[in-house]
Amino acid sequence: MPLQFASRLDNVETSAIRELFKLLGKPGIISFAGGFPDSAMFDIDGLKQAADEALTHESGGALQYGATEGYEPLRTQLADFMQAKGVAGVESNHLIVTTGSQQALDLLGKTMISPGDKVIVEGPTFLATIQCFRLYGAELISAPIDADGVQVNQLEQLIVQHKPKFVYLIPTFGNPSGALLSLERRRQILELAVKYQTLVVEDDPYGDLYFGAPPPPSILALTKEMPAAREWIAHCGSMSKVLSPGLRVGWLIAQPELLAKATMCKQFSDAHTSTFAQATAARYLKSGRMPETLKIVRKAYGARAHAMGEALKKHLGGAIEFTQPQGGLFFWARLTGAGGGIQDAAEFAKRAIEQGVAFVPGTPFYAANPDPSTLRLSFATANVEKIEEGVGRLGRAL
Structure with missing residues (x-):
């Protein structure tokens, strides 16, 4: 008799990105596929200093079981x-x-989603979010976006029509x-x-990775202008893109009742996040090194984003259209089919x-109505020279 797996698995499939990585063993390949930061940063x-201090000065706390809510x-x-x-006022x-902030999303799925519940996400949005929420039985509703983020008028119509359990957004340099x-849309x-008394989940792993002027304040920060909104905002943060994904340190800010339910569910899954990783991160933040680290990372990624934008215009020209990112790790582009050229991104890949x-x-980044002409390019892990060479290869693949 074959194993009888949980029916919830019928709603999800293996990550298309993880499957793509299996093809990257070819010698000399240049990858714009990954969504991770450059380890050289x-x-x-x-x-090292933070880990040593954690072991030297608080070994009991760093190596022992800890509170599910986190290392104080x-x-x-x-x-x-x-x-x-x-x-303002966060304690x-x-x-x-x-x-990681990935667990924060999973905890929101566990605590908020019952089978058949509707959840509004951006179209496109983070692939793992689509998989996570569908695992818990959500019916995902896709809200259109443009260069200024989610189109609020359309979002309001969807809220009225579907009465979602919550809305999930990546407002700052989305993945x-x-x-x-924009600031206006955030308000x-x-x-x-x-x-509409609707929970809005703000996922913010990229907000510190800006290349010029800082982005508008987070949606959570703007609640100081509208205190009544604070209880309707849940905010997910992460150290993965700015410090190290290997530490697996993220956080969730939300109203007390939601935090209590999320903590209870976290007890069932991993008891607590690694106390050693938490103690190391705490020592690092306390050291005051983070601002300089962010300065270095922003400069490097900004140069790479500029290089990729120029290379795309040079090598692909009218065959592709995109908005130059102001931060984050990604270009989102669309094949135009100009001159009878290729317009199917899967075939282009x-x-x-x-x-x-x-x-x-x-296509995998859409919960509904995918646009097969779209593609994602990451500039994070390739230097300027590799970006020029890689985009040149894309031009030859047209």
């Missing part, structure tokens, strides 16, 4: 970190530490879109949350692999 010396010194540092980014007991939600989102370069077709 990690502050190794600072992390880290919760304090994260509260200070968020206050420095304009979130350590207003957040829980999660094993995969790279879009930046409108708060108004919608209060007007196959041709690109043959030329020794990889990217991710855009």
Whole structure:
């Protein structure tokens, strides 16, 4: 008799991005496919020092079981970190530490979604979010976006029509879109949350990775202008893109009742996030090295984003259209089919692999109504020279 798996698995499939990685073993391939930071940017010396201090000065806490809500010194540092980014009044007991922000999304799925519940996401949105929410039985509704983020008028119509359990947004340099939600639209989102008593989940792993002027304040930070909205905003943060994904340190800020339910569910899954990782992160934040680390990372990624934009215009010209990202890790582009050229990103990806370069077709990032001409390119892990060569290969794959 074959194994009888849970019916919830019928709603999900293996990540298209993870499957793509299996094709990247070809020698000399240049990858624009991954969504991870460049390991050369990690502050190794600072992390070594932080880990050593954690073991030297708080070995009991760093190596022992810990509270499910998180290691208190880290919760304090994260509260200070968020206050420095304009979130007024946040204290350590207003957040829980999660094993990456990915776990925060999973906990929201566990605590909020019953089979058949409707959840509104951006179209396109983070692939793992689509998989996670569908695993818990959500019916995903796709809200259109443009270069300024989610189209609020359309979002309001969808809220009225579907009465979702919550709305999930990546307002600052979204994955995969790279879009930046305007300040005006952020304020409108708060108004919608209060007007329709609808929870809005703000996922913010990329907000510190800006290349020029800082982005508008987070939706959570803007609740100081509209205090009634605070209870309707849940905010997910992460150290993965700015410090190290290997630490697996994220956090969730939400109203007390939601945090309590999420903490209970976290007890069932991993008891607590690695206390050693938490103690190391706490020491690092306390050291004051983060601003300089962010300065270095922003400069490097900004140069790579500029190089990729120029190379795309040079080598692909009118065959592709995109908005130059102002931060984050991604270009979101669309094949135009100009001059009778290719317009199917999946077919283009196959041709690109043959030329020794990889990217991710855009279709998997849509919860509904996918656009097969779209694609995601990451500039994070290739230097300027590799970007020029890789995009040149894309041009030859047309």
